[in-house]
Structure formats: structure tokens, C-alpha cells
Amino acid sequence: MSAGAERRSLGSRIGTYAIAFAIGVVYGTVATIGHRHAIEVGGxxxxxxxxxxxxxxxxxxxxxxxxxxxxxxxxxxxxGIVATVAVLALPGPGGSVLVADGVVGMVWAIGPAIISVLVVAWPSLPTRDARRA
Incomplete structure (x- = not known):
């Protein structure tokens, strides 16, 4: 592989990681704001x-x-998701919080980190070509 192809590959990976991090920050922000929604059904x-x-x-x-x-x-x-949830769980300058103390707040504060570890650590499945051989 040429040096130019390696640079493109490295730049492509860095760009992919930066975009993925930004998507994680955006999703973490939106989901943290909406995690307290609830519906009443039969009390x-x-x-x-x-x-x-x-x-x-x-x-x-x-x-x-x-x-x-x-x-x-x-x-x-x-x-991006875990960092955003952690930052938004801290009290703001006026003392207000987005992640309130309680069961729902604790589940939201810990849940994304546990899910992240499981998804990232999950073993890779063999490709179709490797299974046929």
C-alpha cells in the first residue's frame, strides 16, 4: 500500500470517529432531555x-x-453519548438538573454506559465467506 493510501485511510478513520462522536453527543443530548417523559395508564x-x-x-x-x-x-x-449524559447529569449554574435523583434518573445515568460496554465488547461474528470455507 502506498503512503498516500495510508494517509487517506487514516484521515478517513479519523473523520469517521469524529462524525460518530458528534452523533453520539447529539443523541445523548436529545435523549437526556427526553428521558423523563412518562405516560399515565390506569393510574x-x-x-x-x-x-x-x-x-x-x-x-x-x-x-x-x-x-x-x-x-x-x-x-x-x-x-459521545456517555460523556454527554455525564455532563448533563451535573447540576447547572442555578442548581437545576436534567437528570433528577430517582429510579428513572439512575437508570438513565448508568444504562447508556452499560449498553455501550456490551455493544463495543460483543465479539465479532464471522463473515459469510469465512463460514462457507
């Missing part, structure tokens, strides 16, 4: 926001891992 509050947020984290990371073809981009997106 029982169902926290659909945190469920949708966690399913979205898993879907986003699995999709990025499948499309990018490796763990690197999924790790970058996971870092």
Missing part, C-alpha cells in the same frame, strides 16, 4: 422516555458498529 406511570432512550442508544451503537465495520466508530459514538 400507573410508565416511563417511556427512558425506555425509548435506552433502546435508541443500543440501536445507534449497533448500527454504527455494523455500518462502520468495527469497534472504533462505535466506541467514539459511545464516548
Amino acid at each position: 400507573v406511570s410508565i416511563p417511556w422516555g427512558v425506555v425509548a432512550g435506552l433502546v435508541g442508544v443500543a440501536a445507534l451503537l449497533i448500527g454504527i458498529r455494523l455500518v462502520a465495520g468495527g469497534r472504533g466508530a462505535a466506541t467514539a459514538a459511545a464516548a
Whole structure:
């Protein structure tokens, strides 16, 4: 492989990681803002926001891992999500918080990190060509 091809490959990977990180930051922000949504059904509050947020984290990371073809981009997106959730869980300058203390807040604060570890650490499946041989 020529030096020019290696530079393009490195630049392409860095660009992919940067885009994946930015997507993770955006998703982490949107899902943190919406994780407290709930619906009342028969007097029982169902926290659909945190469920949708966690399913979205898993879907986003699995999709990025499948499309990018490796763990690197999924790790970058996971870092963006987890860092954003961690920052937004801290109290703001006026003392207000987006991630309130309670079960839903704790699930949201810890859930994306656990999902990220599982998706990134999951073993790679063999390709179709390797299975046929």
C-alpha cells in the first residue's frame, strides 16, 4: 500500500470517529432531555422516555458498529453519548438538573454506559465467506 493510501485511510478513520462522536453527543443530548417523559395508564406511570432512550442508544451503537465495520466508530459514538449524559447529569449554574435523583434518573445515568460496554465488547461474528470455507 502506498503512503498516500495510508494517509487517506487514516484521515478517513479519523473523520469517521469524529462524525460518530458528534452523533453520539447529539443523541445523548436529545435523549437526556427526553428521558423523563412518562405516560399515565390506569393510574400507573410508565416511563417511556427512558425506555425509548435506552433502546435508541443500543440501536445507534449497533448500527454504527455494523455500518462502520468495527469497534472504533462505535466506541467514539459511545464516548459521545456517555460523556454527554455525564455532563448533563451535573447540576447547572442555578442548581437545576436534567437528570433528577430517582429510579428513572439512575437508570438513565448508568444504562447508556452499560449498553455501550456490551455493544463495543460483543465479539465479532464471522463473515459469510469465512463460514462457507
